[in-house]
Amino acid sequence: MAIFLQNLVNSLQWGSFYALIALGYSMVYSILMLFNFAHGDIFMVGGYIGVGVSFGLLALSSSGILAIPNWLILVLTILFSMFLTSFVGMIVERVGYRPLRNAPRASAAITGLMIGIILETGNLILLGARRVSFPSLIETATYDLGGVFVTNKKIMIVAVSLLLTLALHQFIRRTKWGMAMRAMAFDFVAVPLMGVPVNKVIALTFGIGSALAAAAGILFGIAYPVLDPYMGVLFGWKAFVAAILGGRGSILGATLAGFLLGFTEIFVAMIFPSTLRDLIAYSIILLILTFRPHGFFGEPYSARLRL
Amino acid sequence: MPPPAPISRTFRARCSRVPLLGWLSGALAAVVLERFVGTPLALAVGLPKIPALFGIDIMLKKPLLIPNAVLYTVLIYLLPIAAVALSTAFLTNRLAGGLMKLPVAVPVAVHLGLLYAALHFWADVSDYRSLVLKLTMIAIMLTLSLNVINGYMGEFSCSHPGFMALGAYCASVVTVGLFVDGNYFGIALLPGETGPFLFPIDLVAGGLLAAFGALFVAIPSFRTRGDYLAIISLAFLFIVKSLIENFEFVRGPRGMSGQPDLAGLPTVFSWAVLCVWSINNFVRSTVGKAMNAVRDNEMAAEAMTVDTRRTKIVAFLFAAFWAGVAGGLFAHVLRYVNPGTFGIQNLAEVLAMVYFGGLNSVYGSIVGAVSISLLGEALRPLEIFKWIIIPLLLILVMIYRPTGLIAFKDLEVATLLRPKQGPDGER
Numbered sequence: 246m247a248i249f250l251q252n253l254v255n256s257l258q259w260g261s262f263y264a265l266i267a268l269g270y271s272m273v274y275s276i277l278m279l280f281n282f283a284h285g286d287i288f289m290v291g292g293y294i295g296v297g298v299s300f301g302l303l304a305l306s307s308s309g310i311l312a313i314p315n316w317l318i319l320v321l322t323i324l325f326s327m328f329l330t331s332f333v334g335m336i337v338e339r340v341g342y343r344p345l346r347n348a349p350r351a352s353a354a355i356t357g358l359m360i361g362i363i364l365e366t367g368n369l370i371l372l373g374a375r376r377v378s379f380p381s382l383i384e385t386a387t388y389d390l391g392g393v394f395v396t397n398k399k400i401m402i403v404a405v406s407l408l409l410t411l412a413l414h415q416f417i418r419r420t421k422w423g424m425a426m427r428a429m430a431f432d433f434v435a436v437p438l439m440g441v442p443v444n445k446v447i448a449l450t451f452g453i454g455s456a457l458a459a460a461a462g463i464l465f466g467i468a469y470p471v472l473d474p475y476m477g478v479l480f481g482w483k484a485f486v487a488a489i490l491g492g493r494g495s496i497l498g499a500t501l502a503g504f505l506l507g508f509t510e511i512f513v514a515m516i517f518p519s520t521l522r523d524l525i526a527y528s529i530i531l532l533i534l535t536f537r538p539h540g541f542f543g544e545p546y547s548a549r550l551r552l
Numbered sequence: 553m554p555p556p557a558p559i560s561r562t563f564r565a566r567c568s569r570v571p572l573l574g575w576l577s578g579a580l581a582a583v584v585l586e587r588f589v590g591t592p593l594a595l596a597v598g599l600p601k602i603p604a605l606f607g608i609d610i611m612l613k614k615p616l617l618i619p620n621a622v623l624y625t626v627l628i629y630l631l632p633i634a635a636v637a638l639s640t641a642f643l644t645n646r647l648a649g650g651l652m653k654l655p656v657a658v659p660v661a662v663h664l665g666l667l668y669a670a671l672h673f674w675a676d677v678s679d680y681r682s683l684v685l686k687l688t689m690i691a692i693m694l695t696l697s698l699n700v701i702n703g704y705m706g707e708f709s710c711s712h713p714g715f716m717a718l719g720a721y722c723a724s725v726v727t728v729g730l731f732v733d734g735n736y737f738g739i740a741l742l743p744g745e746t747g748p749f750l751f752p753i754d755l756v757a758g759g760l761l762a763a764f765g766a767l768f769v770a771i772p773s774f775r776t777r778g779d780y781l782a783i784i785s786l787a788f789l790f791i792v793k794s795l796i797e798n799f800e801f802v803r804g805p806r807g808m809s810g811q812p813d814l815a816g817l818p819t820v821f822s823w824a825v826l827c828v829w830s831i832n833n834f835v836r837s838t839v840g841k842a843m844n845a846v847r848d849n850e851m852a853a854e855a856m857t858v859d860t861r862r863t864k865i866v867a868f869l870f871a872a873f874w875a876g877v878a879g880g881l882f883a884h885v886l887r888y889v890n891p892g893t894f895g896i897q898n899l900a901e902v903l904a905m906v907y908f909g910g911l912n913s914v915y916g917s918i919v920g921a922v923s924i925s926l927l928g929e930a931l932r933p934l935e936i937f938k939w940i941i942i943p944l945l946l947i948l949v950m951i952y953r954p955t956g957l958i959a960f961k962d963l964e965v966a967t968l969l970r971p972k973q974g975p976d977g978e979r
Contacts, residue, residue: 274779280779340947341947344951345950345951345954348950348954348955349911349954349955351702351708351907351911352907352950352954352955353950354708355903355904355907355946355950356946356947356950356951358900358903358904359904359943359944359946359947359950360943360947362900362939362943363939363940363943363944365939366936366937366939366940366943367940369936370936370937370940478896479896482786482896485783485786486783486786486787489779489780489782489783490783520794520797520798521794521798522794523790523791523793523794524790524791524794524795524798527787527790527791527794528787528791530783530787531768531772531784531787531788531791534772534776534780534783534784534787535772538772538775538776538780539776539780540780
């Protein structure tokens with residue numbers, strides 16, 4: 246039982262990365278009906294920006310210019326990197342997706358893939374092949390809850406990701422910009438006629454999605470402090486699977502599916518040899534999609550839909 | 553009397569009157585020339601040795617040698633090709649006209665023979681060239697077979713490296729087991745001389761295994777398409793890769809090596825030709841038209857009595873079969889495979905070739921595969937910057953021609969081979 250609970254805690258942490266990245270895929274999908282294949286690499290860029298920002302803040306604080314405690318540095322790092330990474334997302338949209346808005350969707354998928362490769366290679370050129378590690382800003386404290394070990398980092402990661410998801414939900418439900426996003430997801434043709442600035446809303450969507458990916462990148466850096474330029478590839482594709490599994494364009498679905506993917510991967514690794522993890526996890530996904538081809542919360546497929 | 557036309561226009565007009573036969577003979581003359589006088593000429597213009605890929609690699613490595621490399625390329629390739637093609641235009645037009653009167657197989661065989669001879673002499677200069685050529689032809693096969701699904705049928709399939717892996721491993725297990733000592737049966741069961749005869753059967757077996765694997769993607773495609781199919785095919789790719797990694801029989805993540813050297817240039821060339829021929833016929837058949845109908849509007853196609861399920865399954869099996877054959881050839885060209893080869897990176901590469909060349913077009917796939925693989929090799933001296941330049945190029949192509957360079961174009965053999973000028977001078 247203790248092992249089960251322990252793995253539950255671990256998979257909550259693992260799933261929160263997937264959930265945060267899947268949210269970005271899902272938001273862009275609900276509006277533009279296309280998947281931003283550069284999103285996994287934006288997660289990677291976010292992690293690296295986080296490293297840069299935190300080292301900068303640490304240097305400032307140790308030199309005495311800006312004496313702030315380490316936990317505040319962490320909070321500032323997350324916020325600041327989210328802000329910076331959102332611009333990366335907007336640039337990707339401006340360069341790779343806006344010129345192709347009326348083109349076949351597969352072409353936009355290809356530009357996304359290529360931008361991803363450029364981001365990876367650019368990172369390699371700028372920083373070289375050495376791995377970068379995240380500074381440890383908070384001391385790890387372990388709490389023993391009846392045989393289940395929980396660290397403060399794990400609690401923080403799960404809490405921050407849930408908080409961000411909730412904030413996103415509120416933003417989409419309560420604000421004018423969120424209403425514009427919902428309207429565009431509902432009908433892309435009529436909304437511009439109502440005076441909604443379409444380009445701004447799309448850029449904002451990319452920005453918010455990228456900010457969430459950056460948060461995931463920093464949280465990942467806190468849990469597993471070594472970053473490398475290709476970490477976004479596999480994570481991105483897996484989060485893409487989660488976004489689809491949740492149902493297209495559904496925020497709730499993407500979050501749930503992200504956590505579900507985390508659970509599956511951790512529990513498969515617990516029961517079977519860990520080399521079988523991908524095999525069994527994806528077989529389960531294939532099975533789910535065979536019986537529910539439109540994901541958990543998506544609309545059923547009909548041939549009428551222009552794809 | 554009209555004024556004389558400018559030189560450039562007369563040159564272009566004269567070029568347009570040269571049939572394919574003329575260009576091929578020109579290319580053959582150029583490569584034969586290079587084969588015999590290439591080394592002294594390269595030394596004479598100040599290059600250390602014959603440039604491997606039209607001098608681009610030398611230009612990038614040593615920018616000071618750019619004029620020499622350009623001079624070499626002009627002297628060895630452009631001048632002989634142009635001279636032979638233009639001077640024999642009259643003769644080759646007559647010849648092409650005569651050939652076209654025979655059954656279509658005869659002119660095709662003549663052209664293919666010339667093409668193979670040219671490639672053979674070109675690749676004879678160095679092993680590197682021959683390897684690049686073989687990999688390029690395999691890339692053509694892969695690109696064409698992916699174009700069947702992504703271009704002609706309009707799905708976004710991500711499982712192609714998986715099909716390729718199935719074919720590669722199946723073919724490798726058979727050849728390694730039968731012809732190499734110290735493997736599955738202890739000793740080699742068959743003498744090595746029977747290899748070339750059994751190799752086609754082996755490749756077909758690999759293709760059939762890949763086609764069987766394609767059933768797992770094709771059957772879910774009845775109920776869904778678009779993004780969900782993309783995910784199903786992606787999951788299939790991960791599953792195949794993970795299966796191979798966990799399968800000690802094929803040595804897991806360490807990969808298989810020691811495949812006998814069966815895939816020479818003639819073998820790869822003939823399989824590539826067979827692949828282009830059969831896919832070209834397939835996409836112009838009734839099933840090919842049905843695929844286009846399914847892509848454009850599935851419901852309307854169904855109403856027009858197109859059996860959409862049958863179309864989907866046939867297309868998937870056919871494309872996967874050729875991907876499997878290409879995988880088997882790939883394994884025997886490199887003589888080493890490991891599961892890491894067939895991942896997301898490989899997928900991005902094949903997708904890039906399809907979308908760069910052009911959807912729904914056999915020409916486009918050939919152009920895309922050749923240009924991306926040659927570009928990838930030629931830009932090798934740039935090292936990592938290669939992976940900035942190629943994606944940028946692809947993004948530009950996507951922005952200015954969203955369906956690729958040569959999209960929606962049929963490959964008509966008769967138009968391609970016909971003489972460009974009648975015997976009495978008119979076109």
